Amino acid sequence: MKKIAFLVLHLGYGGTERAVVSEANLLSDFCDVEIFCLYQLLEKPAFELDPRVKVTYLAKGLKPNREGLHDAFRRKNPFKILEECTKSARILYLRRHLMKKAIKKCDADVIISSRYMYHQLLTKYAKKGTVCIAQEHNHHNGNEEYIQQQVDAVRDMDYFMPVSRELTEFYSGRVHPGVKCKYIPHHLDDFPKETSPLTEKNLIAVGRLSPEKGMDELVLVYQELAEKYPGWKLHIVGDGEEREALEAQIAELGLNDQIVMHGFKNKKEINALLMQSSIYVMTSHTESFGLVLIEAQALGVPCVAYDSAQGAREIIQSGVNGLLIPNRDRAEMVAALGRLIEDESYRKAIGRAGKESAYEYSAEQVRSKWLEFINTL
Numbered sequence: 001m002k003k004i005a006f007l008v009l010h011l012g013y014g015g016t017e018r019a020v021v022s023e024a025n026l027l028s029d030f031c032d033v034e035i036f037c038l039y040q041l042l043e044k045p046a047f048e049l050d051p052r053v054k055v056t057y058l059a060k061g062l063k064p065n066r067e068g069l070h071d072a073f074r075r076k077n078p079f080k081i082l083e084e085c086t087k088s089a090r091i092l093y094l095r096r097h098l099m100k101k102a103i104k105k106c107d108a109d110v111i112i113s114s115r116y117m118y119h120q121l122l123t124k125y126a127k128k129g130t131v132c133i134a135q136e137h138n139h140h141n142g143n144e145e146y147i148q149q150q151v152d153a154v155r156d157m158d159y160f161m162p163v164s165r166e167l168t169e170f171y172s173g174r175v176h177p178g179v180k181c182k183y184i185p186h187h188l189d190d191f192p193k194e195t196s197p198l199t200e201k202n203l204i205a206v207g208r209l210s211p212e213k214g215m216d217e218l219v220l221v222y223q224e225l226a227e228k229y230p231g232w233k234l235h236i237v238g239d240g241e242e243r244e245a246l247e248a249q250i251a252e253l254g255l256n257d258q259i260v261m262h263g264f265k266n267k268k269e270i271n272a273l274l275m276q277s278s279i280y281v282m283t284s285h286t287e288s289f290g291l292v293l294i295e296a297q298a299l300g301v302p303c304v305a306y307d308s309a310q311g312a313r314e315i316i317q318s319g320v321n322g323l324l325i326p327n328r329d330r331a332e333m334v335a336a337l338g339r340l341i342e343d344e345s346y347r348k349a350i351g352r353a354g355k356e357s358a359y360e361y362s363a364e365q366v367r368s369k370w371l372e373f374i375n376t377l
Contacts, residue, residue: 002374003032005108007099007118011037011045011055013264015291016137019163019186020114021047026187026367028052031374036102038095039063047267058098065091100125110377112161116153123156131377133182136162136171139288139310151175163289164314184373186291187366188298188358189267195300195355196275198347201232203337204277204301206270206292207284209240214283214306216242217330219249219259221283224334226258229341234281235273239264274299278347279340283333284309294361297321297354302347304336321353 004027006020024033025048034054039062049055065087072080099118103111103125110131113122119134126132134154140147154160155176161184162168168183175181203222207213215236222234236246236259243261250259265273274280280296280303287309294315296303303322305312316322323340325333340347359365 001030001032002110002377003034003108004110004112004374005106006033006035007103007111007113007115007122008035008037009095009115009117010039010041011035011047011049012039012041013046015288016114017045018047018291019135019137021045021049022187022189023112023370024053025050025189026363027370027374029367030371034108036099036106038099056102058102059094062091062094096121106130110374116150119153119157131159132157133159133161136160136167137288138163139167139286140170141286147174154179164311166310166314167288182373184369185361185366186289186294187361187363188291188294189363191359191362191364192271192298194275196277196351198278198300198302198344198351200276200278201229202235202277203232203279203281204235204237204273204296205281205283206237207282209236209238209242209246211242212285213238213240213242214285215246216249217328218281218283219246219253219255221281221330221333221337222259223253223255224330225337225341226255228338232258232341234259235262235277236260237262237265237270237273270295271299274301277301279304279337281337282306282309282312284312285328287311290315291361293322294358297351297358298361300348300351300355302340302350302354304333304340306333315357317357320350321357322350 008020011017024035027033028050036056038058040057040060065084069084069088072084100121103122111122111126112133113119114135123132134157151174157179159180159182160175161182162171165183168181172181205218209215250256274296280301282305285308288311290311293303305324306328307313307324307326308328316324318324323336325336
């Protein structure tokens with residue numbers, strides 16, 4: 001049995017962390033898996049981890065001090081600024097030193113770095129014969145400086161695994177000779193047997209409440225729908241830095257009774273809300289993959305997204321298993337949602353096709369891809 005290790009910054013809430021936990025759980029079916037985690041931000045990982053997966057925390061009690069640093073500068077307290085800057089320097093040193101030490105000692109056959117900051121440490125300090133893999137969970141969004149940083153960071157890797165097929169094809173023409181680009185998709189931990197009846201008058205969106213998710217645009221889209229379809233409600237699931245601003249926007253538009261802000265919910269709670277929903281809406285400006293779209297599709301919920309979300313373009317075949325709206329055209333988005341609201345048979349047809357296509361991302365399908373890949377190493 002091969003041993004595989006992951007290098008991660010933390011196991012808190014986040015798309016990268018969720019992906020690593022899902023992959024570790026999947027690989028534990030046929031590999032010995034360990035996660036080397038720098039920070040222990042929570043008492044236990046935010047996402048459910050298979051008991052077969054070992055977690056080694058490298059810096060127990062150590063946490064980022066970003067908030068303390070910002071607060072010190074905001075208060076203009078020179079003593080506190082000096083204290084927090086000293087602490088920050090120590091954290092940055094330990095963040096590198098402790099991971100370097102772990103890599104040197106690691107006896108895994110394969111080590112997967114989930115963070116850009118650890119890519120070069122891995123290839124520099126891994127034991128001879130270790131297969132080194134770098135993963136990329138973000139989209140470059142056309143930023144040439146960022147692209148070059150990634151290419152340089154993985155120049156000595158054996159494999160580079162971007163999060164989507166589109167990114168894999170993009171980087172395959174840019175990475176240094178000898179680095180193989182490999183795509184294995186994210187997956188659903190459990191493929192649901194049940195399907196939403198699509199009869200409830202609920203729209204839903206799930207995601208971090210941050211600027212790139214475009215939730216403020218979603219509120220404006222819903223405002224236009226609410227005037228024409230007063231019985232329909234919008235459910236927003238997630239938390240983040242934009243929550244206060246979104247709540248103020250919703251109140252200003254007089255939509256408090258029609259938009260429900262649920263905050264953070266676990267997977268079971270999100271599935272329950274999806275089962276009570278008839279349409280999933282994504283208004284992200286950018287999206288590297290879009291696993292939540294697949295989760296909605298797997299429950300038969302038709303998905304509509306702006307095509308600025310690159311990951312959505314990979315998942316949705318517009319007019320077949322979902323709808324893609326070009327150029328962030330709000331009027332077209334409203335019209336597409338209106339058609340789904342008005343035409344139940346159309347809504348259900350899109351939902352059925354989505355459920356069929358989502359099976360490609362089932363654990364069963366993706367496990368076979370990982371097994372085949374691991375056996376070639």
